[in-house]
Amino acid sequence: MSAGDLHRLSASEGAAAVRAGEVTAEALVEASLARVADDRWGSFLATAADAARERARAIDALPAEEKPPLAGVPIAIKDALSTRDLTTTSGSRILEGFRPVYTATCVARLEEAGAIVVGKTNMDEFAMGSSTENSAYQVTRNPWDTDRVPGGSSGGSATAVAAHQVPWSLGSDTGGSIRQPASLCGIVGAKPTYGAVSRYGLIAFASSLDQVGPLSRTVADAALLTAHMMGHDPMDSTSLHWPGEPIGTPDATDLRGVRVGVVRELMGEGIEPGVLAATEESIRLARELGAEIVDISLPNTEHGLSTYYLIAPAECSANLARFDGIRYGQRVPDGQDLLDHYERTRGAGFGPEVKRRIMLGTFALASGYYDAYYLRAQKMRTLMLRDFQAAFARADVLLSPTSPTIAFPLGERTADPLAMYLSDVGTIPVSLAGLPAVSIPCGLSEGMPVGLQLAGPAFSEHRLFDLAHALERAIGFATTPPEAS
Amino acid sequence: MSTATSAWEAVIGLEIHVQLATRTKMFCGCELSFGDEPNSHTCPVCLGHPGALPVVNAEAVRLAIITGHALGCEIAERSEFSRKNYFYPDLPKAYQISQYDQPVCLGGHVSVLTADGEVSVGITRAHLEEDAAKLVHGGDGGRRAGASDSGVDFNRGGTPLLEIVGEPDLRSSADAAAFLRQLRATLRRLGVSDCNMEEGSMRADANVSVRAVGTSELGTKTELKNMNSFRFLERGIEAEIARQIALLEAGGAVVQETLHYDPESGEIHSLRSKEEAHDYRYFPEPDLVPVVPDREWVEGLRAGLPELPADLRRRWQSELGIGYEDAEVLSESAELGAYFEAVAAQADPKAAANWIRGELRAQLREVGQEPWESRVTPGHLVELLGLLGDRTLSSPLAKEVLAEVIVSGAAPAAVVQEKGLGQISDEGELVALVAKLFEDNPGQAEELRGGKDKLVGFFVGQAMKATQGRADPARVGELVREQAGL
Amino acid sequence: MIDDQTVRHVARLARLRLEPDEQARMQTELSVILDHVAAIQDLDLDDVPPTTHVQEMLNVLRPDEPRPSLPVEEALREAPAVIDGRFGVPRFE
Numbered sequence A: 001m002s003a004g005d006l007h008r009l010s011a012s013e014g015a016a017a018v019r020a021g022e023v024t025a026e027a028l029v030e031a032s033l034a035r036v037a038d039d040r041w042g043s044f045l046a047t048a049a050d051a052a053r054e055r056a057r058a059i060d061a062l063p064a065e066e067k068p069p070l071a072g073v074p075i076a077i078k079d080a081l082s083t084r085d086l087t088t089t090s091g092s093r094i095l096e097g098f099r100p101v102y103t104a105t106c107v108a109r110l111e112e113a114g115a116i117v118v119g120k121t122n123m124d125e126f127a128m129g130s131s132t133e134n135s136a137y138q139v140t141r142n143p144w145d146t147d148r149v150p151g152g153s154s155g156g157s158a159t160a161v162a163a164h165q166v167p168w169s170l171g172s173d174t175g176g177s178i179r180q181p182a183s184l185c186g187i188v189g190a191k192p193t194y195g196a197v198s199r200y201g202l203i204a205f206a207s208s209l210d211q212v213g214p215l216s217r218t219v220a221d222a223a224l225l226t227a228h229m230m231g232h233d234p235m236d237s238t239s240l241h242w243p244g245e246p247i248g249t250p251d252a253t254d255l256r257g258v259r260v261g262v263v264r265e266l267m268g269e270g271i272e273p274g275v276l277a278a279t280e281e282s283i284r285l286a287r288e289l290g291a292e293i294v295d296i297s298l299p300n301t302e303h304g305l306s307t308y309y310l311i312a313p314a315e316c317s318a319n320l321a322r323f324d325g326i327r328y329g330q331r332v333p334d335g336q337d338l339l340d341h342y343e344r345t346r347g348a349g350f351g352p353e354v355k356r357r358i359m360l361g362t363f364a365l366a367s368g369y370y371d372a373y374y375l376r377a378q379k380m381r382t383l384m385l386r387d388f389q390a391a392f393a394r395a396d397v398l399l400s401p402t403s404p405t406i407a408f409p410l411g412e413r414t415a416d417p418l419a420m421y422l423s424d425v426g427t428i429p430v431s432l433a434g435l436p437a438v439s440i441p442c443g444l445s446e447g448m449p450v451g452l453q454l455a456g457p458a459f460s461e462h463r464l465f466d467l468a469h470a471l472e473r474a475i476g477f478a479t480t481p482p483e484a485s
Numbered sequence B: 001m002s003t004a005t006s007a008w009e010a011v012i013g014l015e016i017h018v019q020l021a022t023r024t025k026m027f028c029g030c031e032l033s034f035g036d037e038p039n040s041h042t043c044p045v046c047l048g049h050p051g052a053l054p055v056v057n058a059e060a061v062r063l064a065i066i067t068g069h070a071l072g073c074e075i076a077e078r079s080e081f082s083r084k085n086y087f088y089p090d091l092p093k094a095y096q097i098s099q100y101d102q103p104v105c106l107g108g109h110v111s112v113l114t115a116d117g118e119v120s121v122g123i124t125r126a127h128l129e130e131d132a133a134k135l136v137h138g139g140d141g142g143r144r145a146g147a148s149d150s151g152v153d154f155n156r157g158g159t160p161l162l163e164i165v166g167e168p169d170l171r172s173s174a175d176a177a178a179f180l181r182q183l184r185a186t187l188r189r190l191g192v193s194d195c196n197m198e199e200g201s202m203r204a205d206a207n208v209s210v211r212a213v214g215t216s217e218l219g220t221k222t223e224l225k226n227m228n229s230f231r232f233l234e235r236g237i238e239a240e241i242a243r244q245i246a247l248l249e250a251g252g253a254v255v256q257e258t259l260h261y262d263p264e265s266g267e268i269h270s271l272r273s274k275e276e277a278h279d280y281r282y283f284p285e286p287d288l289v290p291v292v293p294d295r296e297w298v299e300g301l302r303a304g305l306p307e308l309p310a311d312l313r314r315r316w317q318s319e320l321g322i323g324y325e326d327a328e329v330l331s332e333s334a335e336l337g338a339y340f341e342a343v344a345a346q347a348d349p350k351a352a353a354n355w356i357r358g359e360l361r362a363q364l365r366e367v368g369q370e371p372w373e374s375r376v377t378p379g380h381l382v383e384l385l386g387l388l389g390d391r392t393l394s395s396p397l398a399k400e401v402l403a404e405v406i407v408s409g410a411a412p413a414a415v416v417q418e419k420g421l422g423q424i425s426d427e428g429e430l431v432a433l434v435a436k437l438f439e440d441n442p443g444q445a446e447e448l449r450g451g452k453d454k455l456v457g458f459f460v461g462q463a464m465k466a467t468q469g470r471a472d473p474a475r476v477g478e479l480v481r482e483q484a485g486l
Numbered sequence C: 001m002i003d004d005q006t007v008r009h010v011a012r013l014a015r016l017r018l019e020p021d022e023q024a025r026m027q028t029e030l031s032v033i034l035d036h037v038a039a040i041q042d043l044d045l046d047d048v049p050p051t052t053h054v055q056e057m058l059n060v061l062r063p064d065e066p067r068p069s070l071p072v073e074e075a076l077r078e079a080p081a082v083i084d085g086r087f088g089v090p091r092f093e
């Protein structure tokens, strides 16, 4: 393996090479840092070059048998995750320069396993958005076409992987924020079952929906990363003592005996023809691999967006109330009084989309509106859960396009919030039900990647990754965008 | 008070916040503290750092449940936490994690012993929540308005609180205070809280309204905030009742508002700010899961309750014949109650109560001790009361002996013997003494014989002086009268 | 759909200062979104229980055991203003 090609290694390959002594962690990290330094895509908000080099050398100093499982593999972390002493802004002006005093549990577990954090990635402010254009700091560009968005909110984490700056990264997914950018950037992205990965240290957007998950270039890497960070965390009351099968290395080569449900509501109106075509091709491949294709209806899908845009903003209106310029973060000085201090600090610190969601959520919870808005949305959530229960009685996995469209041009939807929200129509129902889902690239449309979403019942990650792996092999997607070669 | 006899009746309900006696905070592992360096007991959770999450303290749940049992509440099959949203610098997340529609304890009642008998007070609910931090106002003397700057110390922030909401069943400030004192004694007995009002570990708000006697409709209520002593609670409620009556009698109307009683001026101020009315936007806390306590465990906690202060008081008042006030004071703490019971088992209970409440506690206060931790054992006190009873000791002498026992821990009888303090039991000695006093004070003796009764006291006093208190004053009085021929 | 006064009230509750043009835009955008979500207003949901947590977890409790707190310097290090070891707050009223 020549030094010039190290960035092409998958995470699994890189870890194996370091552990076998074929390559040093330092070389692996340097290869990554070189591409991080040349950040044409605007993936990174902060880098941790010195700390990364130091950690790499420490791993290289270990005897072979003591090298940890993810020894020396570089990783990029979405800026929504708290990293001790490393600037963490969640893409917001209000946290400009903020250096956390603690590290998120999932990041700490990966570091413990030998992964090396090289930097923090750009994102829509507080994870609110589907294009990363709501970042307060910079534009992030799709490596497949730099005039297009990378998707969001984990846009920086997606481009960092697609552009081979790192083999994998962490994102967070509330309504599609891992799967949709993975889809738009032609990589793999997974949202685990709600509660699988600790949220301790994930800057909350909507607590009952937020999940940390992997972005990578292979399903095997996504499975490996998930396996290393999941499991109960005493610091997160909603983190699960995993009741499912442990996540192993995916190795399925066919789909014999698997009932693949195709979600009717996500295969018609509002879906671009090119996206539909790629999805149909994947269905054909699944049948070829031995799957039984089942027609599935999720009748409440049409209300998913409404439900989501009441619950998530309501939770965010409380979660973002702590940003008041008193204990940390930016403040607008010289407030005339306390009220003025709060209103100026928050008025200047938050961008338009964040303000919109806070307003929407505050309204949905306000006296006189709660029953008509928030409570109804929670009831709708029950109906969506029932839809999935019925579906999984007839299918083992549900298939649909991840995003209704390919990556759209920068600026196209910024003036129309509702059009932006429609990007997540396929990912939101899964989020509301707290289910695991993987997006894998399944082809190109107009030269841009199309993503395929596979969703399973709660705790079915092991099987889900296995099935995704079989399809990934059959699809044979070339994961390198022209810009990154 | 005067209001009781007027045409108006007061309706009072109390809401009490108590800090629970846990080691750590409600939702994080920071240790509870008082008076430590500011912000030395904080962490990402209780500072509301981005990404930090709460985890419920199991001990706080246990303490809430045993309190619920003691207050006759139903312990909820399922309770949940909610977020109460409002902005204030002492509230780091800008929401307080509290309980809203599913509190841990529901619908209880207590029978409060008052000076005029028992009053039944309903308990609406009791719920768990977290305390706010401490705001210190700088600038000009700590007053809020006009202070040039303020600072927040988060050491107290996140302390577990139990909020106990009482029904508006109280009709006087004295009954309100009796209810609160009984609650304090109960919570102390349970080890739930130290209920120190000065340090803020017990805080009471009162909802007060008045109505014409004989009507059942409730008047408009006001809320008196944070009275930090029993005295201020009583006075504050009195002042508010008087204010409302005056207002109504002048043809005015009571406005529903939050008020503050200033104990120094005796005045009541409105706490209304220019901010709009609160809308707390309660919603279920997504970061915490429901608490569904095991029923067997819950029942076990009920079975394990100690005898509560009110039950003790009823038993003492009926079986031992001691008075209302004695019983209330002696039941304030488990230790004091046990001490009293040990003495009362072998001595006259009324005398025991009297001495423990009075002389014993007064003398011990000087040396900063409580009876049960002093060198005066219950046995010592029984012995001392015995010496008083058989007139070996006069009351002043008994106090002297007690002082010695406090210092040395010696038995009272031994002290009496060693110091020669026993009362003069030899009748002849006293007869001779009186004769000698008549001789030494011929003028007074003459007047006494002439019928000036007041002078008996003079001669008794002289006798006590001459014997350094060892004479029995009652017997000396008798002898003086005899010898004067009265 | 949502009036000017409501927008003002909600902004106050949320402690968000909105400049006049922001205020107007907010009113329009919120109205569009609320129009969209209005679809769920017409559904009969009387017999449907609300879902707060997708996973039915219960009794996640922590033993009452102390964990180390932050050093004071760390607790205060990100504060925009510190007064005598306390977090500085702008003057009141």
Ligand SMILES: [Mg+2]
Binding pocket: B017, B098, B129, B163
């Ligand atoms: Mg309260």
Ligand SMILES: [Zn+2]
Binding pocket: B025, B028, B029, B030, B041, B042, B043, B044, B045, B046, B047, B158
């Ligand atoms: Zn803490």
